Amino acid sequence: MFAAFHTFLLSWALMFVILGVVLKPAVEVIMGPVVSRIVFWMTYIALIGAKIYLKRKTGMCESRVRVIGKTTIITGADSGIGKETALAMAYRGSKIIMACRDVEKANKARDEIIRRTENKKVEVHHLDLASLASIRKFANNIIDTEIKVDILINNAGATGLGNKRTADNLHIGMQVNHFGPFLLTCLLAGKMKKSAPSRIIMVSSYLHHCAKFDIDNLNCEKKLNESQVYFCSKLANIMIANELAKKLKGTGVTVNCVHPGLVYTRTWRYLPSKLQPALKYILTMFFKTEFEAAQTSIFAAIDKDLEDVTGKFFCDCKEIKPSHKALNEDLAKKVWEKSAVLVGLKPEEIDF
Numbered sequence: 001m002f003a004a005f006h007t008f009l010l011s012w013a014l015m016f017v018i019l020g021v022v023l024k025p026a027v028e029v030i031m032g033p034v035v036s037r038i039v040f041w042m043t044y045i046a047l048i049g050a051k052i053y054l055k056r057k058t059g060m061c062e063s064r065v066r067v068i069g070k071t072t073i074i075t076g077a078d079s080g081i082g083k084e085t086a087l088a089m090a091y092r093g094s095k096i097i098m099a100c101r102d103v104e105k106a107n108k109a110r111d112e113i114i115r116r117t118e119n120k121k122v123e124v125h126h127l128d129l130a131s132l133a134s135i136r137k138f139a140n141n142i143i144d145t146e147i148k149v150d151i152l153i154n155n156a157g158a159t160g161l162g163n164k165r166t167a168d169n170l171h172i173g174m175q176v177n178h179f180g181p182f183l184l185t186c187l188l189a190g191k192m193k194k195s196a197p198s199r200i201i202m203v204s205s206y207l208h209h210c211a212k213f214d215i216d217n218l219n220c221e222k223k224l225n226e227s228q229v230y231f232c233s234k235l236a237n238i239m240i241a242n243e244l245a246k247k248l249k250g251t252g253v254t255v256n257c258v259h260p261g262l263v264y265t266r267t268w269r270y271l272p273s274k275l276q277p278a279l280k281y282i283l284t285m286f287f288k289t290e291f292e293a294a295q296t297s298i299f300a301a302i303d304k305d306l307e308d309v310t311g312k313f314f315c316d317c318k319e320i321k322p323s324h325k326a327l328n329e330d331l332a333k334k335v336w337e338k339s340a341v342l343v344g345l346k347p348e349e350i351d352f
């Protein structure tokens with residue numbers, strides 16, 4: 001319903017943009033100058049109306065909770081939504097472990113976060129989700145060196161990676177967005193259980209609704225287009241989170257998913273370059289800033305009312321319903337089992 005209204009509003013605004021700006025000379029010739037002027041002004045009213053509506057819908061994390069003494073791991077914390085999340089959590093006093101692929105870039109982001117928040121407990125650790133060895137090395141180091149892990153935010157994600165296979169013989173897009181975060185979460189869940197109360201957050205996407213998901217093609221042996229790889233991986237995020245929430249029920253570890261909202265970041269790079277200027281314009285004009293997009297992750301990580309809430313999906317700091325498929329428990333179980341086999345999860349690695 002909400003998505004349908006969004007779509008209606010945008011189509012309406014877009015129609016007026018096309019009529020009022022792009023086709024203005026044609027409208028003037030066919031309908032005359034008066035109608036043309038009306039359409040032109042309607043365009044501006046439509047644009048301003050759409051913008052006001054969408055800004056009012058943007059949920060902000062109102063919680064004043066401080067997280068001093070807590071340790072938060074955020075993957076992909078060197079740019080986009082992840083960096084804003086790290087900044088907000090550092091402001092609130094948490095120790096931050098930025099789990100990033102590009103250490104040099106992450107160091108620059110860390111220096112900025114320390115300068116802006118005056119919180120010196122911000123560290124960069126190398127993590128490449130496209131390598132199972134890197135994930136295991138990162139997780140083992142955390143298990144050995146950190147006293148506790150209170151919050152894990154699986155934020156990193158990527159698109160436009162093509163149809164390559166990684167050294168682990170996994171589809172690269174599925175590995176970075178689904179298999180990697182799945183393995184990382186499984187490896188750290190035991191530590192988080194010992195650190196309870198603790199929270200695991202998966203940054204998924206509302207676009208999981210568009211997934212044409214086939215459990216027999218989880219590793220994309222049959223070629224999928226870029227968009228479907230992304231949609232399916234984001235659906236898998238929710239199923240894995242729900243399955244883990246069930247497994248961890250009663251342990252003090254909660255597992256929830258978020259849709260951050262739409263914001264122009266490199267997430268959109270998989271769309272054709274010709275579309276990029278228009279996409280950038282529309283997303284920047286109508287949708288969220290990175291700061292706004294980070295709000296639901298922050299909310300899921302700290303809000304007091306969510307202490308015992310697990311297996312839910314949030315957007316704009318409110319619970320929303322994921323797709324029917326995302327709630328299919330049998331399918332989620334199969335995704336879990338198949339993923340465990342594909343990442344070679346050993347019984348001794350599961351400590352929860």
Ligand SMILES: NC(=O)c1ccc[n+]([C@@H]2O[C@H](COP(=O)([O-])OP(=O)(O)OC[C@H]3O[C@@H](n4cnc5c(N)ncnc54)[C@H](OP(=O)(O)O)[C@@H]3O)[C@@H](O)[C@H]2O)c1
Nearest residue numbers: 076080081101128129130155156157205262263265266267
């Ligand atoms: N932007 C949106 O509209 C939107 C909407 C719904 C959901 N999301 C989700 O929000 C999350 C954050 O995305 P964003 O929009 O902030 O995009 P972004 O600016 O591209 O950030 C993605 C982060 O993930 C990291 N990453 C990519 N591949 C990695 C790998 N192999 N190993 C470790 N880290 C890796 C990136 O690191 P590098 O800098 O090294 O590439 C970057 O830090 C993603 O999960 C995305 O799917 C975004």
